[in-house]
Amino acid sequence: MSPATPQASSRERILDAALLVMRERGLANTTTKLIAGQAGLSEAMLYKHFADKQQLFLSVLRERTPRARFEADSGSESLAAGLATLVADLMAFFTRTFPIAASIFGSPTLLTEHRDGVASHGGGPATVIDGVRARLAAEQDAGRIHADADTESAARLLVGAAFHQGFLAAFEGLDAVPDAEHVAAGIVGMVLPGLPPGED
The missing domain is CATH 1.10.10.60 (Homeodomain-like)
Known part of the structure; x- marks a missing residue:
């Protein structure tokens, strides 16, 4: 050994x-x-x-909760399918982690300590939006999203919708969002018109 x-x-x-x-x-x-x-x-x-x-x-x-794949895979899946998978992964992550983190908001002192602590290790809730924004930027680089598209707002919409669905599932005592793939596809379908393809 x-x-x-x-x-x-x-x-x-x-x-x-x-x-x-x-x-x-x-x-x-x-x-x-x-x-x-x-x-x-x-x-x-x-x-x-x-x-x-x-x-x-x-x-x-x-290491112990569902992970979202932020990297683009433009060669094997459509933009819509890839983003739907990402949103479904985020819903799973939020559903599993909301019961862990929610209690910290009941104590301003502990929240401050926790916020400072995770920031010192390079973590925090904003890193999720950063990851989605980086994914959308990679899609822009690949020409699948127009260079002028507002990827900042799109990232916030995708993460916000995923978070809310995770919150609702956790509130109901569930470990996952019901029909997560369908819900994720619907969310992405509403955001995609704001992310037009790049010009040829």
């Missing part, structure tokens, strides 16, 4: 435990002590892998 194996195993256990505790208690009521206890490890072991709770939270989002 290599020396790295126990560390990798403990890191995975911490991430699994963090996801469970955060989903059950919300981020505001989650402590590193609770996570370490759920993982069957010491807090010292937790801090060998993660600098603080905010870094652990971001790692849970990146």
Whole structure:
């Protein structure tokens, strides 16, 4: 057994435990002590892998929740299909993470601490819009969206709609948006007229 194996195993256990505790208690009521206890490890072991709770939270989002593919794949799918897949992925992400993050808004002090913490690790909600905007910019570069199209507003519309659908699903106690692919296609269909193809 290599020396790295126990560390990798403990890191995975911490991430699994963090996801469970955060989903059950919300981020505001989650402590590193609770996570370490759920993982069957010491807090010292937790801090060998993660600098603080905010870094652990971001790692849970990146490694234990549905991921959106922001990269364009213009060779194998239409613009509409690619964006619909992206919106469906975002709805899945928001549905799964809303119960974790919502509790933090009940405490201004904790919210400030959390906001500063995730920002110090390069995270935060705005990164989702940045990812979608980058995806649309790549589509512009590929000539599938006109160079003058308002991709900033389009990114906000796509993310906002996905977030709201995720919120509604989480509010109903669901783990996913019902008929997510159809809902995502409808959202994209309303945004696409504002993203005309590039000129030949």
